Amino acid sequence: xxxxxRLEDASxxxxxxxxxxxxxxxxxxxxxxxxxxxxxxxxxxxGTTLPRFDLMSQLERSPVGLKMNELSRRMMVTSGxxxxxxxxxxxxxxxxxxPLADDRRAFLIRLTKAGRAQFALMAKAHxxxxxxxxxxxxxxQSKQLHTLMGHIKQQxxxxxxx
Amino acid sequence: xxxxxRLEDASxxxxxxxxxxxxxxxxxxxxxxxxxxxxxxxxxxxGTTLPRFDLMSQLERSPVGLKMNELSRRMMVTSGxxxxxxxxxxxxxxxxxxPLADDRRAFLIRLTKAGRAQFALMAKAHxxxxxxxxxxxxxxQSKQLHTLMGHIKQQxxxxxxx
Numbered sequence: 030x031x032x033x034x035r036l037e038d039a040s041x042x043x044x045x046x047x048x049x050x051x052x053x054x055x056x057x058x059x060x061x062x063x064x065x066x067x068x069x070x071x072x073x074x075x076g077t078t079l080p081r082f083d084l085m086s087q088l089e090r091s092p093v094g095l096k097m098n099e100l101s102r103r104m105m106v107t108s109g110x111x112x113x114x115x116x117x118x119x120x121x122x123x124x125x126x127x128p129l130a131d132d133r134r135a136f137l138i139r140l141t142k143a144g145r146a147q148f149a150l151m152a153k154a155h156x157x158x159x160x161x162x163x164x165x166x167x168x169x170q171s172k173q174l175h176t177l178m179g180h181i182k183q184q185x186x187x188x189x190x191x
Numbered sequence: 192x193x194x195x196x197r198l199e200d201a202s203x204x205x206x207x208x209x210x211x212x213x214x215x216x217x218x219x220x221x222x223x224x225x226x227x228x229x230x231x232x233x234x235x236x237x238g239t240t241l242p243r244f245d246l247m248s249q250l251e252r253s254p255v256g257l258k259m260n261e262l263s264r265r266m267m268v269t270s271g272x273x274x275x276x277x278x279x280x281x282x283x284x285x286x287x288x289x290p291l292a293d294d295r296r297a298f299l300i301r302l303t304k305a306g307r308a309q310f311a312l313m314a315k316a317h318x319x320x321x322x323x324x325x326x327x328x329x330x331x332q333s334k335q336l337h338t339l340m341g342h343i344k345q346q347x348x349x350x351x352x353x
Contacts, residue, residue: 033344046322048330052337053225053321057267059340060222062347063215105219159215160208165346166339168210174339175214177332178221182195184327185224 033058063162064106070158075151079106082155084114085123085140085148094127094137123147195220225324232320237313241268244317246276247285247302247310256289256299285309 033054044050068079075082083106088095095103101111115138118124123144127137140148163171195216206212230241237244245268250257257265263273277300280286285306289299302310325333 044318046318048333048337049322049325050318052325052333055337055340055344056218056222056225059343060218061267062344063218066347105223156206156208156212160211161350162347163211163214163343164350165342165344170339170342171210171214174336175210175217177328177336177339178217180327180332181221181325182217182224182327185228185324188323188326 063159066162067155067158070154071151074154075147077151080104080111080114081118082151084111084118085144086152088124088138088140089145089148089152092139094139096135096137100138118144225321228324229317229320232316233313236316237309239313242266242273242276243280244313246273246280247306248314250286250300250302251307251310251314254301256301258297258299262300280306 064079071077071079071082083104084100086105087100087103097112097115100115104111115124119126119138122141124138125141127139129135129137166174226241233239233241233244245266246262248267249262249265259274259277262277266273277286281288281300284303286300287303289301291297291299328336
């Protein structure tokens with residue numbers, strides 16, 4: 030019995046809403062399987078981590094650079110120590126600080142040319158890992174899954190707006 | 192434009208497989224929305240955290256108790272410092288250490304009676320939060336989503352076994 034099945038068994042046996050708990054456990058399991066796979070591949074193929082990849086990915090989307098607080102807000106993976114990761118990438122020459130003219134204490138951080146080149150390689154590999162991870166779905170199943178999760182997202186937004 | 196839409200725009204514009212990246216971003220977004228909601232509710236209603244809830248939840252499924260390494264392995268949420276959380280819960284009387292007769296250095300940890308009572312309250316509330324979080328889906332959509340994510344999981348298992 031795998032982890033999800035064991036948890037499901039225990040969580041839903043006294044539950045009034047077993048289907049919802051089952052679905053949530055499966056969502057969590059699937060997301061974690063893929064995330065773990067991505068972490069493993071990043072380490073094996075590039076000797077890097079998901080928070081580092083995530084940070085570079087956010088910078089790649091903002092060529093002008095980002096302030097640290099904006100960068101923190103945009104990270105998809107909670108990483109604990111974003112300043113530490115940014116410092117590390119700066120020391121490796123992949124990221125640089127850009128002083129802001131109007132505030133001597135403030136700065137933007139952005140990818141260097143070397144950082145952009147390295148990220149491009151990682152992004153290409155990452156795309157293929159995701160394609161592999163989702164290979165169990167046909168194109169129409171993939172679209173269906175996207176739509177169904179859109180309903181969850183939509184309902185969340187409505188609940189937040191209410 | 193929300194975070195997912197913005198990332199999607201940037202990630203898929205030069206992509207050979209935009210649909211797969213889009214789906215992965217949505218899976219990540221939905222899981223994180225629900226997880227964040229659960230974290231907020233745990234804090235507001237019970238003054239506790241997801242790693243604490245997760246740890247108690249694993250213990251509730253093993254009434255005899257678990258060794259620390261087994262407990263770590265079973266946690267659904269990576270928490271960094273499981274020993275610290277276990278010590279904290281022990282100090283609060285929700286968890287206790289049980290010495291093992293055959294190894295003086297080893298012990299099991301398990302819920303106390305107070306811990307079981309508190310966890311029962313939290314588990315009931317948690318179930319309702321998940322029902323609320325998934326309210327955007329009809330019963331048949333919920334089953335469909337469960338089945339589709341089962342295909343992803345199945346394909347992962349086959350890839351690992353190969």
